[in-house]
Amino acid sequence: MDYLKGLSVIGVQQIDRVVEVVDEAVKGHSVRLLGQKKDNGKRLGGARLDLPKIRKNPLIEIISINTGCLNACTYCKTKHARGDLASYPIHELVERAEQSFQEGVCEIWLTSEDTGAYGRDIGTDLPSLLWELVEVIPEGAMLRLGMTNPPYILEHLEEMARILSHPRVYAFLHVPVQSASDSVLMDMKREYCAADFRRVVDFLKDKVPGITIATDIICGFPGETDADFQETLELVKDYRFPSLFINQFYPRPGTPAAKCEQVPAHVKKQRTKQLSQLFHSYNPYDHKVGERQQVLVTEESFDGQYLVAHNKYYEQVLVPKSLEFRGKMMEVDIYEAGKHFMKGRLVDAARVLSASIARPLEKGEVSGLTVEFATPRQNGIPDCHAPPQLVSQLWGLDKEALKMWSVGLLILTIVIAYTMEKLQ
Template identity: 35%
Template sequence: MKVYFETYGCALNKGDTYIMMTLIKDRGHEVTGSQEDADVIVINTCDVRLETGERMKRRIRQLSNTGKKLVVAGCFSGAEPAVVRSIAPNASILGPQAISKIVEAVESQERKVYLSSDQPVYTPRIAEGKIGVIPVADGCAGDCNFCITKLARSKLRSYPLRKIVESAKALVSQGVVEIEITGQDAAAYGLDYGGKITLADVVKEVSEVEGEFMIRVGMMTPEQALRILDDLLEAYKSPKVYKFFHLPVQSGDDGVLKAMNRKYTVDEYKELVREIRRKIPLANITTDIIVGHPGEDEGAFQNTLDLVKEIRFEKMHIAIYSLRPNTKSSSMPQIPDKVKTERLKRINSLYEEIARQNHSEYLGKVSKVVVTEEGKGNTKIGRTVNYIPVILEDVELGKWYNVKITDFSFYDVRGIVI
């Protein structure tokens, strides 16, 4: 059969899709890029925010009316399976911790529902373009009050290190030059193995794979990063590892962090960043911030602004808090939308100001850059050793260049090959 995949959401979801593609191909089916040519459509969904969930509902409804067999996979199907059934009663449902059942869901003549699976965990041997994604763990060790993903990915499952390394070798042999090591919380890797093996071991082993490529470590919760920090920073010394740390702080106020059920304080987060920057001065500290979570009064929001000013994050993913069903935060007293919108404008303005200042420091400097993606028009996107995006012309995907930075914006920098 010909199977078409449509993927939404984070890098972990992309990695899950590549795992499903690998299993489908191993079974002898064909992965097609055309919805029209497909016998089966698989939509790998996201449910992280309210508007995302609404978008998933619309798209599932559209695909259910194509007359083709439909499999709804991912976090929306795992967290809200009853909603999926009401929208697409004939669709098979595959939770994100049941992706190993994709072959059964595709081949069955009947509607199938798998929300979890005890089958062995697989890793991908497929990539699209020059970036490969390898999930190293599914689920997390936290229990944040705002998070619906925890309902879909309730169990922490670390993938065998041997399988991860095999995937890396397979992807590099296909010409991949960037490997994203990803997970719902990459730093939680190995907790279900009793902590005898950690993310640091994964980074070290993958960096020893032969070939010219870079490793991008995905999102890590601050408390789990702190747990393994010394070993992790040692692994980051490899020239194959981007000096990039995605450490969501979510709020700069301890009271809000407690309401969120985050497992660290603001001072602990600051100490984490200080230690990273002390040992890796080039480190790119990227974060996530939620504006308007219950409990965030004006003073708490000002504490977040102060933290942003102090740390001067290289990149920030900022979102207004949105209600998610069956989460504890949704039952707390809510902040008015008007207040949340006004705060979003203020923090976005601050972020753009700081990002421009950060990027201005690259002006005139020369960096080694690997080209990983297509850009807009005739441009391509490369990455510096600390994962700053560089817009380039007249370059080839997958190649390394020495680049002089000639311009900048709050989002990226531009350069010319020298």
């Protein structure tokens, strides 16, 4: 491709080698690192978990537990970019969590293309990882599990119900259904039927009372009939999901679904509108007004008027804005409810928990700065004898410099993603 001639390109699996690529590019060399990471022929999870980074929110640590996936959905390009499933070892994930808590983090999010598939490539499974992580979560901190597809959670339902009932794990699960029509699911190659999804939701709602189930739905997938869409509407009516991500189908170039006969644009638009109207026709939190809830405060609302907290079910609760509340777990009385949130008042004389013995990092402060990364290098080799004051100078950047560094890395990531899209 002529437009890439002379350019250096780095793939998503090699992002931790960006410094090497930049060094070579500065010397005038063209570098291509697009392959997957392997050790003795076995694919690795991706970039190292212990790389220094700057958290967007110093109170929240986001940990990717695996990359790639086992599916071959006909509408998705993730498999093209990420490849097959590659899981990080349990001990590395636990170490990263422990380090995060030592840096003042009070909430951990586990993410991946499909958390439910974790460990299938390395001889373990998601419940095994979660039980190990639960052991290191301090009082006053919480763990949130990311998206999992129905097929990989079905065989662990009993175990998952016990984990989601743990007081330091949010009773929340994101399980995308995409459609309630078995015909559409088959065309999507989703590897489950609507009954499987219902079984997951029904079981967890029974065993974990109050659990929040979030889901995704695609409107207007190729071949979707009015009858197919009606089945999806009925599913939403039955479960009244408090969190529903509605997507109008868009054909991604290079995917099998893009080659199929498309549903007319006006039909897709109408179905999206109809589903959105159904979703906004009910208020999931009205019955909770008057309840007393324990919440963990982690961030500020978009309008800057409140602090944002979440209760055990990862439902959003807005509390009065006071900096001393951030990172704290407290009791509130719910006095108002909206479509996507509740509002709470701090209970007088209530116990306030701080999750960590360490203070949170300042916004923009570098996390995970080990000796390897904190020391200057001589010909690419860490100089372990560098004086401490030099290390401090190298990494004692002001907030504006760190912000510019972060923006630069973000732009680089966007360029990489765009390039990968073009290469497909």
